[in-house]
Amino acid sequence: MRTLENIILKLGSVDRRVIFVLIGLAVLVPLLRPVDLAIRPGEDSQKVYDTIEAMPENSNILISFDYGPSTRPEIHPMTLGVMRHLLSQDRGHKIYITCLWPDGLYMAKDALETINEEYDLVKNEDYVLLGFRPGNEAIVKGLESDLRKVFTVDAEQTPIDDIPMMEGINSLNDFQFIFTGSAGYPGTFEWVQYGGDPTGVTLSSGTTSIQVNEVMPYVKNEQLKGILAGMPGAAEYEALIGIRGIATNGMAAQSYGHIVIVLFIILGNLAYFITQRRERKY
């Protein structure tokens, strides 16, 4: 027993760099040698999927790219998944893209490039890239009252009056569904507070894991129709639409990384309690 305790004490006080290396390896190895893990969609991802499935034909869909390269691994698979889902239905949905983050524009361009390889989209006929406007929640509020005041030109400086797809699009009320891929401020909270709630337009979101706990009350209250929660949410959505993407490939790495972290948390706690007990004894 004492030998086991000594081993736990040693493992519990291991140098932090060893832990970093082990976590790194646990994440890297499954990426080099992919492992298939069963992915079962959860209630919240399913709700996003069902909401899009229930959209009437020829719906106007607004997708907001509210993230940058730093959170790309988590959010990009979600926006790609939602776009793939909308386009695979072949029901004449039109996609309008906005960005509350400046680097969101490049994420949107990257997503469109990927999607274009699969669906051969026509600019300004299948989608409009409205682009980025600084102003955070003021932009969402502006879109709610008068979209044409916020966007006079699209991302490539084309006047939106010259884009036929923009005909009849004057405010958020002209959309049937809004999806925000959000990595923080401005993002999901601002879309709920100034977009979804005041207009009643159906709103869903894909967020980074770190935001999930705070966003959940909106989901439970139906202010958000489902949520794609971090990389697992993205992987669940990929499972729902039947396309294996980067999120699915990352789930094994995610799981093994977690196992190592949980093991060290347990070891650290055991070592703490053993040390405490020994100190009380002597």
Next chain:
Amino acid sequence: MEQLSFSTILGAWIAAFLTLGIFSYLYRDNPFYKIAEHVFVGVSAAYWAATFYWTQIYPNLFGRLFAVGGPFENIYVIDKGHEFSVLYFFPLLLGIMMLLSVFKQFNWMARWGIAYTVGIAAGLKAFGYLKSNVVEQIKASAVDLFSGSMPFFYNDTTDWYGDTVFNNIVLLVGTISALMYFYFSKEQSGGYGRFTRLGVYFLMISFGASFGFAVMGRISLLIGRFNDLILFSGPSYDYGTFWMLGFIIAVLAYWSFKNPEKQEV
């Protein structure tokens, strides 16, 4: 094999260098980490400044002040589809006043701009928060306790699936006990103290969930960086990751030899 352009390969090598430079902090604070950190801060600041100017100030402010058909048409024209509006001199003036904070004798002027910004933000936030976070969340918390409207678990493969009153009770007790913990006008002792203690446990579960999600997010970001490093280690990128890794390890080894880590006493 796809032939990539020189600029793409160079970009990948720089990305690999900066990523590995940041990772090198795990060993210890070193010049590579410092280079990556300073480049990140500098590029971020410059990127934001340029983006804000070209996407907001230039088209939306100057685009309205120097609009086609405006009074300054003969001096300078910015055609961004806007009409001239004299009102936009007001934000220009406030902006200039905020910049004057760098001069000691004029720094009082900055308060006007700041006051305006804070006032607008407060007004805008108050509306959104009251509606979505206060009113809606109070409505959502006020569930019919015995309606059984909230399922125990979503997953219908378990025996626990179905409508129960369990979650309604958890919601009620959790909300009230956690709120009571922040009520400091009554001493938290006896039965009341035990109830507020329960609120602390609810808060701890919530913080635990937040911590778990935070860890998950960080691992996702690590996966993203590894995915890029794996991509850049291929022949189409001229094995950029390996070259950068070798370079950083070699220089770090030499640097460590010259600057041995001081042992803490």
